[in-house]
Amino acid sequence: MTTTDTGTRRGKAAAGSEYHAKDGLLLEVEDLYVEFHTADGIARAINGVNFDLYEGQTLAILGESGSGKSVTAQAIMGILDVPPAVIPKGQIRYCGEDLLTMQAEKRRKTRGPEISMVFQDALSSLNPVFPVGWQIAEMFRVHRGMNRSDSLERAIKLMQRVQIPGAKERVKAYPHQFSGGMRQRIMIAMAIALDPAVLIADEPTTALDVTVQAQIMALLQELQEERQMGLILITHDLGVVADVADKIAVMYAGRIVERADVYDLYRQPAHPYTKGLLESIPRLDQKGQQLAAIGGLPPNLMRIPEGCAFNPRCKYAQDVCREDRPALRLVAPGRESACHFAEEVLNG
Amino acid sequence: MYKYILRRLIQMIPVLLGATFIIFVMVYALPGDPTIGLCGERPCPAAFVAEFRDKHGLNDPFLVRYFTYMGNLLHGDLGTNFRDLAVVDELKLRYPTTAKLAGMAIVFETVIGIIAGVLAGIRKGRFIDNLVLVSTLFVISIPIFVIGVTLQYYFGLKYPIFPATVGSDVTYYKLLLPAFVLGSASIAYVARLTRTNLVENLRADYLRTATAKGLTRRRTLSVHALRNSLIPVVTFIGADFGGLLGGAIVTERIFNIQGVGGFLFTGIRNRDPVSVVGTVTVLVLVFLIANLLVDLLYGVLDPRISHD
Numbered sequence: 001m002t003t004t005d006t007g008t009r010r011g012k013a014a015a016g017s018e019y020h021a022k023d024g025l026l027l028e029v030e031d032l033y034v035e036f037h038t039a040d041g042i043a044r045a046i047n048g049v050n051f052d053l054y055e056g057q058t059l060a061i062l063g064e065s066g067s068g069k070s071v072t073a074q075a076i077m078g079i080l081d082v083p084p085a086v087i088p089k090g091q092i093r094y095c096g097e098d099l100l101t102m103q104a105e106k107r108r109k110t111r112g113p114e115i116s117m118v119f120q121d122a123l124s125s126l127n128p129v130f131p132v133g134w135q136i137a138e139m140f141r142v143h144r145g146m147n148r149s150d151s152l153e154r155a156i157k158l159m160q161r162v163q164i165p166g167a168k169e170r171v172k173a174y175p176h177q178f179s180g181g182m183r184q185r186i187m188i189a190m191a192i193a194l195d196p197a198v199l200i201a202d203e204p205t206t207a208l209d210v211t212v213q214a215q216i217m218a219l220l221q222e223l224q225e226e227r228q229m230g231l232i233l234i235t236h237d238l239g240v241v242a243d244v245a246d247k248i249a250v251m252y253a254g255r256i257v258e259r260a261d262v263y264d265l266y267r268q269p270a271h272p273y274t275k276g277l278l279e280s281i282p283r284l285d286q287k288g289q290q291l292a293a294i295g296g297l298p299p300n301l302m303r304i305p306e307g308c309a310f311n312p313r314c315k316y317a318q319d320v321c322r323e324d325r326p327a328l329r330l331v332a333p334g335r336e337s338a339c340h341f342a343e344e345v346l347n348g
Numbered sequence: 349m350y351k352y353i354l355r356r357l358i359q360m361i362p363v364l365l366g367a368t369f370i371i372f373v374m375v376y377a378l379p380g381d382p383t384i385g386l387c388g389e390r391p392c393p394a395a396f397v398a399e400f401r402d403k404h405g406l407n408d409p410f411l412v413r414y415f416t417y418m419g420n421l422l423h424g425d426l427g428t429n430f431r432d433l434a435v436v437d438e439l440k441l442r443y444p445t446t447a448k449l450a451g452m453a454i455v456f457e458t459v460i461g462i463i464a465g466v467l468a469g470i471r472k473g474r475f476i477d478n479l480v481l482v483s484t485l486f487v488i489s490i491p492i493f494v495i496g497v498t499l500q501y502y503f504g505l506k507y508p509i510f511p512a513t514v515g516s517d518v519t520y521y522k523l524l525l526p527a528f529v530l531g532s533a534s535i536a537y538v539a540r541l542t543r544t545n546l547v548e549n550l551r552a553d554y555l556r557t558a559t560a561k562g563l564t565r566r567r568t569l570s571v572h573a574l575r576n577s578l579i580p581v582v583t584f585i586g587a588d589f590g591g592l593l594g595g596a597i598v599t600e601r602i603f604n605i606q607g608v609g610g611f612l613f614t615g616i617r618n619r620d621p622v623s624v625v626g627t628v629t630v631l632v633l634v635f636l637i638a639n640l641l642v643d644l645l646y647g648v649l650d651p652r653i654s655h656d
Contacts, residue, residue: 079559111562119560124553127572128652129579142563174651190561 019095019114019197026197026230027053027076027115032090034071034254036301037083043301045071047254049090050328053198053230058221060233060245060262062277066298068254069234073200076232077117078107094198112143116196118220120203122183126175132186133159133171139193158189162219181212185219192223199224200232205240217244238281242266250274253299253309256328259336270337270346272314308339316341352655353640360636367632368421368625372414375621382406382430382619404430404622417625426626430618435626438611445518446607449599450592452523453531458585461535462578465542469577470569472547480543484536496529496602513604526603530596534588541584545577552576579649583642590638594631 034046046068053059063069074080076092078099092099094114099107119125127135136158137151146154152171159167162185175183184204191199201220205213221244224231235241241248241262248265250258250273258271269275276294296313299305305312311321320340331342339345383392383400392400401407405416420427426435468480487495503525504512510525549555550573558572595609608627615623647653 077560079556108562108564111560113562117560119553119557121553125557127554127558127576129575129650131651138563139561142561142567176652187557 017114017197019097019110021055021095021197024055025052026055026095027232028091028093029072029076030091030093032072032075032092033088034068034075034080035086035088037086041302044304045085045254045301046075047304049251049254049256051249051256051259053232055197055230056225056228057247058224058231058233058245060235060241060248061251062235062238062241062248063251064236064298066253066301067251069236069251070202071254072251073117073202073232073234076198077115077200078111079117109143112139112196113194114196115198115200116191116194118184118187118191118199118201118204121207122180122187123175123207125187126183128175131172131174132178136186136190136193139190143194154193155189158193159186162186162189162223164189180208181215184208184212184216188216188219188223192227192229195227196229198230198232200234202234203236204233206235206237213240220244238266238277250277253304254301255309255338256336257310257338259328261334264335268346270331270335270342271339272316272341272345273310275345276313316345349655353644356640356643360633363636364629364632368418368629369414371625371628372417372621373410375616375619375624376410376413378616378619380619400430413621417622421626421629426629427622429615429623429626430620435623438623439608439627439630442606442608442611445605446595446609447593448518448520449523449527449530449596449605449607450589452520452527453534453592454585454589456528456531457534457538457588461538462542462581464535464539465581466546466574468539468543469546469550472543472550477543480539484539487532487536492529492533493598493602495532496526496599499525499529500602514606515604516606518605523605526599526605529602530592530599534585538581538584542577542581545580546573549573549576579646582649583646586642586645587639590635590642593634593638 029049029051032046032049033044036043036045045066049068049072051059061069061072071080071085075085075087076099080087087100090100094110099110102110126132133152133155136155137146137148140146140151140154141148144151156167156171159171164170164182164185170178175186178186184207188204199220204220205216208216217240220231220233223229233241233245245262248258248260248262249256250265250271252273258265258269258274260270265274266278269278273294276292279292280294282291294313299309299312305322307320307322307325308314308317309325311317314321316339318340324340326338326340326342328336328338329342331337331346335346337345382404383397387393387396405413408416417427426439428434429438464480464484468477471477500512503509511522514522514526552573555568555573558568563572595607595612597609597613599605600607600609601613608631612624612627612631614620615627644655647655
């Protein structure tokens with residue numbers, strides 16, 4: 001599936017939704033900044049992020065801890081703790097309307113029916129004292145005003161949809177009575193309950209076994225194609241995104257440093273950081289060799305280096321990298337990179 | 349579940365035996381003569397003392413006295429004390445008052461404590477939070493007799509909104525002030541416990557999920573956060589209720605309430621093992637049952653706890 005494949009899903013759902021995705025464009029993040037004001041100083045978690053998300057598109061946001069990928073998701077979802085989080089600048093437009101300046105009650109109503117989210121650790125993300133069916137059904141009760149039994153019926157259907165065996169019998173079970181993979185399926189059922197246009201999955205498979213990871217990713221992909229959702233997949237795991245994503249945005253120190261179609265990026269990275277990441281994947285055909293790693297540590301977000309944030313760890317770094325911060329620019333057709341030497345990286 | 353209850357009930361037997369034995373030993377070991385004070389200012393005549401000691405078996409060896417008493421207890425006979433009052437009758441007369449007082453104290457504790465705790469928790473670090481934290485610390489630091497006498501003076505005597513003492517004709521209205529005094533420290537504990545748990549749960553992942561589900565803040569707080577925060581609070585209140593049912597010696601004396609606590613106190617002062625052991629046996633039993641109920645309730649409130 002490509003970015004130009006724009007379904008008519010929102011058009012159909014328009015009866016229930018007041019939002020219309022023009023030309024399939026669901027989400028526009030524009031020049032977004034997020035800071036955390038703490039006692040020790042200001043941590044600049046996101047420093048000018050831009051991206052668009054279309055219907056039926058899967059965008060993977062890749063980065064290590066502290067790169068700002070989860071904060072981006074939380075900013076879109078509107079679940080940052082304010083304070084300490086502050087959004088000094090930027091827009092997040094959903095179907096053309098800025099979520100950040102939207103009235104609180106109107107924005108609350110977008111959470112669930114329009115934009116929805118799957119979290120990393122399903123055990124702690126589900127409420128331990130309510131049955132799973134009740135927690136899924138809550139979506140229908142709160143947003144659709146359904147009664148208890150109807151909403152529970154819908155919850156059972158959703159649990160069947162995400163392939164939970166014995167859904168009817170287990171609808172009254174509690175989160176701790178399920179395995180990790182089943183719990184994540186319940187999270188997913190809850191997130192897709194109201195047929196949202198945008199689904200954000202924040203490291204949905206990190207807490208799971210490798211075999212279960214593949215099942216969950218397959219389920220997400222299947223649901224995304226079936227419902228033509230725009231899917232934002234946040235991960236630090238290059239392997240997870242390879243089969244699923246259309247586009248990849250690599251984040252470093254709160255900025256997107258490279259963006260490309262998934263196969264282009266894997267075949268030939270255009271940023272030294274991406275290149276380092278790809279080289280650090282263990283490979284079966286390189287058995288016995290030293291595993292490549294990116295030297296140094298990710299920057300402290302309170303003291304991001306001058307110039308390019310990656311320069312202290314970069315083997316391409318020159319004086320210009322320490323003084324001048326490279327902008328994200330088109331370096332080849334469909335390839336964007338924020339590096340002064342992107343062409344050399346791309347061709348070397 | 350039934351197995352669990354049965355096991356807990358059986359466990360009560362050694363606890364009861366141990367508690368009665370220890371109390372019996374302690375009262376037996378108390379120095380002093382139980383006949384002192386029975387005959388007014390002067391010492392009792394030797395003939396009276398001899399008759400008294402004989403009647404109450406005070407000349408028997410300790411173990412004989414203990415087993416005689418325990419034998420009667422098995423038949424449900426709590427014994428007759430030095431003043432020829434059947435302990436059972438006395439408790440029947442006094443227990444309703446103690447239960448009322450304890451019940452009202454629990455209501456104060458639950459209502460005021462939880463409301464204060466919730467207000468403080470959702471406004472952490474703000475004025476109301478500091479107000480609750482400082483005032484509860486204040487209440488916890490002051491001994492209960494100081495709180496009791498002070499409130500009695502101001503609200504019973506100086507501005508007589510409430511009756512200063514209760515006396516024999518017990519009404520709910522008369523018990524309002526004593527119940528508040530009795531529950532004061534626990535109100536503070538409940539408020540702090542609620543606040544701490546709420547603050548902790550407000551940071552929990554599932555609360556972030558609740559927000560992401562598009563729930564109103566009110567629903568997020570009252571359904572998702574509060575339900576979890578109240579589990580330890582309910583446990584505390586239940587255990588506290590069991591304790592309060594044991595009577596309140598200090599509060600009962602300040603407000604002249606004819607409850608179980610006063611009876612127990614008189615028994616100790618008179619070196620009257622029958623009164624003390626009989627009462628304590630009942631109190632221990634009440635406390636154990638209250639705790640069992642709390643544990644069962646805990647399983648209902650938190651599905652992760654299993655009694656199977």
